[in-house]
Amino acid sequence: MRDARWWSGLSLNPSKAAIAAAIGLSIACVTPPARAQERRDREPNSVYADRRAKLAAQVDAPIVLFGFTGREESAQTYMFEQEENFYYLTGHNEEGAALLILPKGREDTAKGNQEGLTEILFLPPKNPQKERWNGVRMSPDEPGIHEKTGFAVVRLFPELRAEVEKLARSHSSFFTILPYEKELGGYPHEKEWTAWLAEVAPQVKLKDIRPQVSSLRQVKSAGEIAFLQRAVDLSVDSHLEAMRIMRPGLFEYQVASRMVEIHTMGGSEAEGYAPIVGAGFNSTVLHYDKLARKIEDGDVVLLDVGAQFSGYSADITRTLPANGKFTPRQREIYEIVLGAQNAALAAVKPGMDFCRKGDNSLYKIAYDYINSHGQDRNGQPLGQYFIHGLGHNIGLNVHDPGESCKPLVPGMVITIEPGIYMPEENLGVRLEDDVLVTETGHKVLSERLPRDPEAIERIMAEAAKQRSRSRLTGDD
Ligand SMILES: [Mn+2]
Missing domain, CATH: 3.40.350.10 (Creatinase/prolidase N-terminal domain)
Structure with missing residues (x-):
């Protein structure tokens, strides 16, 4: 811009x-x-x-x-x-x-x-x-x-x-x-x-x-980047709201519905794609869109929800502990995904690509990180649980045209979204942010939305405190 x-x-x-x-x-x-x-x-x-x-x-x-x-x-x-x-x-x-x-x-x-x-x-x-x-x-x-x-x-x-x-x-x-x-x-x-x-x-x-x-x-025009930033900002707002309202007892569709309302009231004309809110086992289903489960204590909830603004779609995913606090195992897997995302994000610049192999592969950076950290129940490395690509272009389509083995160039807007999905543990974690490729590197358009687990737990705890306070004073 x-x-x-x-x-x-x-x-x-x-x-x-x-x-x-x-x-x-x-x-x-x-x-x-x-x-x-x-x-x-x-x-x-x-x-x-x-x-x-x-x-x-x-x-x-x-x-x-x-x-x-x-x-x-x-x-x-x-x-x-x-x-x-x-x-x-x-x-x-x-x-x-x-x-x-x-x-x-x-x-x-x-x-x-x-x-x-x-x-x-x-x-x-x-x-x-x-x-x-x-x-x-x-x-x-x-x-x-x-x-x-x-x-x-x-x-x-x-x-x-x-x-x-x-x-x-x-x-x-x-x-x-x-x-x-x-x-x-x-x-x-x-x-x-x-x-x-x-x-x-x-x-x-x-x-x-x-x-x-x-x-x-x-390669996006300045106008397209501005539209995408608006879509991202609204999606950040809705994800922050999801962190505040998240609790056991809500249905997946109720969380999605509140997020869509935040988008709409902020000026979004439509959703970029059907919201994905998956609790427990559903967090391991990549394009889960039934949203029928009641969120339970001890679940993680994966939210892949993005607003559209003037035709342009954001694509953002966070994974939250339903009750506000990750279990040690959930936290362990979360931090591996976060580490993989940080490693890939740090490497985003012109010339890198989404190819599965080669010296410029962002995918490989994330995959190698996941595969060299942590283990499944059988003591096996976790690479096998990262079952999709690392990212894609966004724009008029949430999966905008792009070629995974072509080098990134300035003006592209992409997602970086590593994930680990372990159905046998009812545990899926994905983190997805939207990133503008610049001349010298990149700019994370969704930077404002916390990824750090401490920060997320803090937001959730603060909101829970306010909920119980308003219940006590009867303002609820
Ligand atoms: Mn995506």
């Missing part, structure tokens, strides 16, 4: 003069018109435009991208949140949009594309009937649409088809987001639109733009 480097590089190529004008306007106009359904802050239009320009400079074919339709889920609890790559490139958080970007310096190849346009945002037509049910949506012909969206050209979504057909005459390939094999052959959204493109432009070869967007997303 104090590092202005991330704000620089806003240079736009000259062919984007029209957009530059729109950007100028949008910066001058600090507060956009209120939109009741908008719960996110946006970065300045220029930031999104710069990302699109960077992408356009890397490709030799048009890029066609689709936002979510708003029909991604049928659950009544579903709330619209834009497809992440689309959001990253546009900051547009409404249903049914599409984006067309022409390769930089190749505008002339799009003959018939009037004015040599380089990018177009497509939005659904105005629908007053629907707006009475769902609220106001942006549309291409409304006043100020260029300033609001940061696009010099905004057209009706149905016009996309003709545009794609036209481009198909001068290009043999398009870029889009292809269905992601790993996820059971791709999300419906990706499959649906890839099929649509194949139908509208059957002779065109479709190539995946995901690697290029993913690589851009790994």
